[in-house]
Amino acid sequence: MLIYGHLFSSYTWKGLIPLYACEIPVEFRAIDADNPDNYAFVQQAHPAGKFPVLCDGDTVIVEATAIIEYLAATQETAKRLIPTDPREAVTVRMLDRIFDNYVMATAQHAVGAYIADPENPDPKQLEAASTGLKRSYAWLEKWLGENEFPSHVSLATCAAAPSLFYADWVERIPEDCPRLAALRAELLALPSVSRCVEDARPYRELFPLGAPDRD
Template sequence: MKLYGHTFSSYSWKGLIPFYACDIPFEFRMIDQDNPANAAFVQQAHPAGKFPVLRDDGTVIVEATAIIEYLAATQAKGAGLIPAEPRDAVTVRMLDRVFDNYVMGTAQLSVNAHITDADNPDPAMIEAASTGLLRAYRWIENWLGENIFPAHVSLATCAAAPSLFYADWVERIPEDCPRLAALRAELLALPSVSRCVEDARPYRSYFPLGAPDRD
């Protein structure tokens, strides 16, 4: 299997974590100026030219969530990515959407504002990111107070780890969300996630808001 992406990309992390955690053989194909053929393949394979994209012989899977679902369905080592119990499976899929849409997606508002105009980012977009992230953080904090986060490594882990890593760079997890802060630390300590953090380290200067001197 070949996974196309970039080691600094949050959604590439989401696709990489299950391969690392489940020890599934694959080849990572970097999308950068040194590998134009990889970029050309992604542009052809994905409806919006985005990565990650997985190619498994004649099968092409786009979108990180679908890639994880594919690994869970086709790889014996990846069976635990989606719980066998239907209600537990619903929970990890729900959390996947929460972290993608309301954590990573909301953080991206601020990132996009800085990409568009680094010197004068749109204050409305910055405020929307801050407000939206704090709301999402507190929802997850409350959820963690009443539920147990699914066992690692599941689809929920794969979504939460990169989302919380980068979102915390945009808007720090506040002190009134200790469970969420603890979850972030727990996720970053997982070997599969730590590997992504280290592989991305050379590219931190790319972060539009300026990468903090931590993590």
């Protein structure tokens, strides 16, 4: 298999984590200035020219969630990424949407504001990120108090790990969300996630808000 992306990209992490966790052989193809052919391929493969993109022979899969679903459907070692129990499968898919739409996408408000104007980021966008993340954190903290997060690497893990990693850089998980902070630490300790963190370390200067001296 081939996967196209960038090692500092949260959604590339989301595609790489299941490949690493399930020990599926893959060749990484970087999207950067040194690899214009890779960039050109992604531009034609994805309707918006975004990554990651997975190639398995003649099969091309775009969007990280779909990549994970594809791996679960086609790879023996990846079956547990999507639980076989329908109700459990609904839960991991629900969490996937929450982490993508209300954690990562919300943090992106602040990231986008700094990209647009590093010296004077739009305060409305910064406030939207801060307020939205605090609300999402509170919801997740309550959910974790009433439910058990999947103990094995699943679609939920693949969405949660990069989302919480970067969102915490934008808006620190507050002290009144200890379960969520503990989940973040637990996820970052997983070998498949730790590998992504370490591989991305050389690119930290690219983080528009300035990467914190931690993690």
